[in-house]
Amino acid sequence: MTNRKQILAAALDFDGISQQEIADMITIPADASKGDYCLPCFKLAKTLRKSPVQIAEEAAGRLTCLPPPFKKAEAVNGYLNFFVDTADCAKQVLTEIEKKGASYGDSDEGEGKTVCIDYSSINIAKPFHIGHLCTTVIGGALYRIYKKLGYTPVGINHLGDWGTQFGKLIVAFKKWSSEEALHEKGMTELTSIYVRFHTEAETDPTLEDQARAWFKKIEDGDEEALRLYNLFKEITLKEVEKTYKRLKIKFDSYNGEAFYNDKMQPVLDELKEKGLLKKDDGAEIVDLSDDGMPPCLLVKADGATLYATRDLAAAYYRKKTYDFYKSLYVVAYQQNLHFRQVFKVLEKLGKEWAKDCVHVAFGMVSMESGAMSTRKGKVIYLEDVLNKAVEKSYEIINEKSPQLENKEETAEMVGVGAVIFSVLYNNRIKDIVFSYDKVLNFDGETGPYVQYTNARCLSVLNKVGKCDAVPDFSAVDNAEGQAVIALLERFPSVLRESVEKYEPCCIGRFLVDLCKSYNRFYLVHRITGEAEQVKKARAMLTNAVHTVLEEGLRLMGIDAPKKM
């Protein structure tokens, strides 16, 4: 779009006014019958010392030959209106997509730029619950979009693998569990003994002391303590790996909190050296009152370091290791203050790259049943949500297309896709109340609707079969076709917008618009049963829509079934 304004601005030549100024003045009229682009000449009158009417008419007279895709310029009452050759546009866009296939929209604009993306970042020995859904799928989508735009993304699972909960787990494990039980029941066992610890600790406070003692042993490198710690970690990771696979999520690094145990001291030393570290009741803090924030607590009175201390060390490590262009943290908005504090401390340390650290915040997902707490054991496991969505998809598919082959496989793609899509369709900051019926509505603004439209495109193409006719692009040069083409043409800029705003929902929304637009075309215009040249052009349109839908879904981490 901006591109076209530039093309026009370059063709127009006004003394004393820069091309960029002209490009910025060009607008897109709401009423397309008045032109596709318009230059109001009123602002030029003063500089050019002519009336707007005269300016528009003279410019139109000069423009005997317009650059493609423009075909006509018209002066009307001080406005210079431009018309795009829509048939030519259709030809260009459809030919380009046919040629490039899934690589349509690829770019090298991110070449040489590394983007760290901290996402999912689960806590070891705690269940992978619905609260992790957003960070996991938003991060995964950003990862793929950055990659498509030529950046080098680094996916980091900043594991919550350090803290007193490991002491509690060891106590609970020794009292109520065994290695056999752990291997057999995995996370369910870990969560249940963790919950039991908290219930029993209410009546037996010595449990907390024992837990602290065991955690101390982990810190001191005690062999048994470390072995159990690593066992808990291994069991958790093995189990979440299954979910990651279903969600098409990968990481380049699993360096979590424990990884920074030996990397915090240099940061603390530097803070001290720069006079930023203050003693406060035995604790060490960075005062942020001038910035309107509570102090950033870095070392407790007992010498223990904190979440923020680890994040400072992690930021240093990431800068040093990856020399990032940007470092993103896809974490719930509840942690707004934490990241504002950490970034502020980096800034105070004089790290000019603090400005490249971004908290990509998102809202809460809740189910009708309300919020959850790991301690009380009232959690909604992500795996259960996925399973239930798949089960329900199976029922719907079985009802709609009983003859379909691979119903199970399709139900997996549709169910999991629906859950992912529902997250990536909303502005990330919005809270979501999750409803199976809503996300699985085949006619709603949902994943299944996009998958279904894609499968419809494939079925049309299948019916058309091989067609070597020369396409007659006037067959798609109608209101419905033009609307589809305009959207297809926007795809690359949608990708850019989604990384500029860190909002994968730009893609979700775009895909739904594209589906609606194509379905309108399909309703009005026949494809098979038309003359070969007409059929060919409409098949090219269908193929382009399919290509972009499939690629858009892939970027979101969603499979596109061939048949539904």
Ligand code: ARG
């Ligand atoms: N494990 C943390 C949690 O579940 C999220 C970690 C986010 N990343 C970070 N670098 N702080 O709340």
